[in-house]
Amino acid sequence: MSTTYTALNQGTTLAWTQAYGSPSAPVRAGESVRDTLFALALLALVAGVAGFVTMEGPTKYPAPAWERAVL
16 A cells, blocks of 8 residues: 655745635634734733742741740
8 A cells, every 4th residue: 555645835825815815804804813812822821931930939937936835
């Protein structure tokens, strides 16, 4: 059994547009919304990582006297 592999060659964006046409206005608007939501999600991810990396450890308080007492 032999398998034939074909390379996916889509060409440039201009060639794609000439072959298949440009998307309609509602489709472009939907893509803009998805792109914006994706950018906001990435921003939240980066902010969360930065906050986690810069987070300080717990503050060391001296033990209360009753815990230090020798019984």
